[in-house]
Each structure stands twice: as C-alpha cells, then as structure tokens.
Amino acid sequence: TEMLAPYLSGAEPTAKLDGAEKFLLEMCKVGGLRQRLTCWLTMLTFETRCHDLQAQLQAISAGVKCVRTSQSTPQLLALVLALGNVLNAGSARAGAKGFRLEVLLKLAETKATVTEGDDAGVSLLHHAAKCAVAKWPDVRKRFEAEMLPLSDVSNVKSALVVADIQVLAAELGAVEREYPQHEATRSGSDRFFEVMKPWSVTAKKLLTKLQAEVQTMKEELKALAxxxxxxxxxxxxxxxxxxxxxxxxxxxxxxxDNERAEHLRKKQEKAEAERAARRPSGGAPGATPKGKVPVKAVRSTKDHYMNRIQGSLRRGEFDQMKALQAQMKTEIEGKIGARRASIAGRQK
Structure with missing residues (x-):
C-alpha cells in the first residue's frame, strides 16, 4: 500500500503500471477491503461446510439407529454376561446384572479355561463366538450386516463437529456485523450490502437447523448409552x-477363525480315518488309538461341575447351566459343612 500511495494520491501517473498493478491499485480504493474479502470467503464456503457437517451428524444418527434396532447386539451382550458370570461363579463378582462396554475390548486378551475338546490358549472371545454360533447359526452374517453403518462413524468426532459449527457461527456473526456498515455506501458498482443481507438470512436458517441437529445427536448418544x-x-x-x-x-x-479351525479339524480327522483304514488289522488290546487322547478323570466336585457347566455354555443350554451351578453350590456347601462338623467333633 505504501508503494502505491503516490498513485492513489495522483502524484504519479498510472500509465506506466502493468495490468496486475492497476488491478491492485483499484482494489486498494475499496473501503474495508480486508473485511469484505473475509465476508466473501465465508459466503463461498459456508454452505459446503454445513453440508459436510450434516453428513457427519447423519452418520452418527444412522449408527445410533443401527445399534438400537439390532437383534444381534442384545443377544451377544447377554451371552457375554452369562459367560462372565459362569467364569466368576463362587466369587464376589458372580451374578452380575451388566458390564461396561470396555470389557468387550478385553475378551480377545483373556484366555478361556481349557476343558475337554478345547485347544490350549483359545481366547474368551473365540469361546464366546463358538457359543453364539451354536445357539444362532447365522449370528455372524446378521451382526455384520446390522452394524454396517458403524463403519462410517469410526472417524467422526462429535467434539470436532461441535467446534466446527461454533466456527461457522462466529464467521456468520462477523458477516452480520459487517454488512450493515456498507448500507450507506451502496451503489450500482458496490452491491456488497445487497448481496450479503439476504444471504446472511439464508445462512442463519441453515446454521440454526445444524445446531438443532447437534442437540438431537447429543440426546441420541445419551439415550444409546x-x-x-x-x-x-x-x-x-x-x-x-x-x-x-x-x-x-x-x-x-x-x-x-473358528470356522477355519473346524474345517481343519474335520480335514485332519478324515485324513486320520483314511490312514487307519489302510493299516493292517490287529494291535495291542486296550491300546489307545493313534491321534486319540484319553479323557482325564474328574477328580474334584468343582472340576466335574465346571466341565459340565462350560459344556452347557458352549451348546447354548443356559437353563441346564444354571441348574448345574446351583447343584455345584449345594454340593460344595454340603461338603464344607460336613468337614467343619468333622473338625469340630475331633476338637471335642
């Protein structure tokens, strides 16, 4: 501006200036240029930014709806709760009515108790998946389809959406404060006021709608929790x-993973059966067939019942599982009572 001051005052002729310099000279003659350009930038980008934010709000709303209407979600959460109560049987955490969702993220890190027919080191998540498929064969495909809208929510941050809307509100406020100052200077060549006034009214309605959708989003997320x-x-x-x-x-x-493991198991059993068919008949009487592991005897009441309880859980037989839990509790309490009575008798 300092370099163009002589030309603005008329002290220097403008004929020797090139096209870009003449354009800059004319721009400097416009009053409140910086504020006007800021308002124009807000006007040009406002609608697009509002639509982008609306798309994020709609993605969150669709995610809430898919969880609320899902058939699989309550079934699987109930299964995880039942599994946790079985594993915590006899402890202070037994008989829980619910759990925090962060527990779901730890299932893969927890190793299930090894029982007859289970592979060592199998995670609690894989065990839960096996129980779920046994009870609801189509649960994987159904759950996957129901939760499809959640993939669009993984990168959406509601706090950032709210912050962006606040920025839009601040920019629109700046426009509403600026354009009235140019009402007195409007002319055929200066239409800033005439353009900005009606646009600000339309933008205000769009922003108000967006703010209402944010409030709805907050209420939906609170209700979902x-x-x-x-x-x-x-x-x-x-x-x-x-x-x-x-x-x-x-x-x-x-x-x-369980499907692949089951397929591999069946494939190995078939191969073993084919090898056994090709072997000569005979062999040591009472010998354990190759590839078969004898089942260990259950030595204690608790181990016996836990094996049966976990077997019922894998098969989805929840009523049988609860009955076994009650039997185990009664028998253990009976043995403890008998032992205490025996100890008390010897002390007399």
Missing part, C-alpha cells in the same frame, strides 16, 4: 458406538 447400560463420556460420547463397532469387527473375525 443408557440403553446399553454404559456411561457416556462428555468429550467423546460416540465412544459407545466405537466400542460396539470394535466388538463387531473382532467378533466376526473370531467366528471366521
């Missing part, structure tokens, strides 16, 4: 859906 029995995080309320989505991905992977 209550529906799932979890606590909502003030800064990241969408974490409820993120955890469900993570469980969906890991659960479906565990189901596919």
């Amino acid at each position: 209550a529906y799932l029995g979890d606590k909502i995080l003030p800064d990241e309320p969408e974490q409820v859906m993120v955890r469900i989505n993570a469980f969906n991905v890991s659960f479906c992977k565990a189901c596919r």
Whole structure:
C-alpha cells in the first residue's frame, strides 16, 4: 500500500503500471477491503461446510439407529454376561446384572479355561463366538450386516463437529456485523450490502437447523448409552458406538477363525480315518488309538461341575447351566459343612 500511495494520491501517473498493478491499485480504493474479502470467503464456503457437517451428524444418527434396532447386539451382550458370570461363579463378582462396554475390548486378551475338546490358549472371545454360533447359526452374517453403518462413524468426532459449527457461527456473526456498515455506501458498482443481507438470512436458517441437529445427536448418544447400560463420556460420547463397532469387527473375525479351525479339524480327522483304514488289522488290546487322547478323570466336585457347566455354555443350554451351578453350590456347601462338623467333633 505504501508503494502505491503516490498513485492513489495522483502524484504519479498510472500509465506506466502493468495490468496486475492497476488491478491492485483499484482494489486498494475499496473501503474495508480486508473485511469484505473475509465476508466473501465465508459466503463461498459456508454452505459446503454445513453440508459436510450434516453428513457427519447423519452418520452418527444412522449408527445410533443401527445399534438400537439390532437383534444381534442384545443377544451377544447377554451371552457375554452369562459367560462372565459362569467364569466368576463362587466369587464376589458372580451374578452380575451388566458390564461396561470396555470389557468387550478385553475378551480377545483373556484366555478361556481349557476343558475337554478345547485347544490350549483359545481366547474368551473365540469361546464366546463358538457359543453364539451354536445357539444362532447365522449370528455372524446378521451382526455384520446390522452394524454396517458403524463403519462410517469410526472417524467422526462429535467434539470436532461441535467446534466446527461454533466456527461457522462466529464467521456468520462477523458477516452480520459487517454488512450493515456498507448500507450507506451502496451503489450500482458496490452491491456488497445487497448481496450479503439476504444471504446472511439464508445462512442463519441453515446454521440454526445444524445446531438443532447437534442437540438431537447429543440426546441420541445419551439415550444409546443408557440403553446399553454404559456411561457416556462428555468429550467423546460416540465412544459407545466405537466400542460396539470394535466388538463387531473382532467378533466376526473370531467366528471366521473358528470356522477355519473346524474345517481343519474335520480335514485332519478324515485324513486320520483314511490312514487307519489302510493299516493292517490287529494291535495291542486296550491300546489307545493313534491321534486319540484319553479323557482325564474328574477328580474334584468343582472340576466335574465346571466341565459340565462350560459344556452347557458352549451348546447354548443356559437353563441346564444354571441348574448345574446351583447343584455345584449345594454340593460344595454340603461338603464344607460336613468337614467343619468333622473338625469340630475331633476338637471335642
């Protein structure tokens, strides 16, 4: 501006300036140029940014809806709860009515108790997947399809959406404060006021609608957390859906792992049967066939019942599982009582 000052005052002729310099000279003659350009930039980008934010809000709303209407989600959460109560039988944590969703992320890290027919080191998640498929054969495909909208929510942060809307509100406020100052100077060549006034009215309506959708989003996320029995995080309320989505991905992977393991087991059994058919008849009487592992005898009441309880859980027989739990408790309490009576008798 300092370099163009002589030309603006008329002290220097403008004929020797090139096209770009003449354009810059004319721009400097416009009053409130910086404020006008800021307003024009807001106007040019406002609608696109609003639509981008609306798409994110709609993705969150669709994610909430898919979890609330899912048939598989409550079934699987109930199964995980039942499995946890079986494993915690006899402890202070037995008989729980619910659990925090963060537990779902730890299932793959927890190793299940090894029982007859189980492979050593199998995770609790794979065990839960096996129980679920035994009870609901189509659960993997159904759960995967129901949770499909959650894939669009994984990268959406509600706090960032709210912050972006606040930025839009601040920019629109700056426009509303600026354009009235140019009402007195409007002319045929200066239409800033005439353009900005009606646009600001339309933009205000769009922003108000967006703010209402944000409030709806917050209420939906709060209701979803209550529906799932979890606590909502003030800064990241969408974490409820993120955890469900993570469980969906890991659960479906565990189901596919189990399918591959079962296919391999059947393939090995078939190969072993074919080898056995080719062997000469005979062999040591009472010998254990090759490839077969004798089942160990159950030596204690608790081990006996836990094997049967976990077998019922794998088969999805929850009523039988509860009956076995009650029997185990009664028998153990009876043995403890008898032992205490015996000790008391010897002390007399």
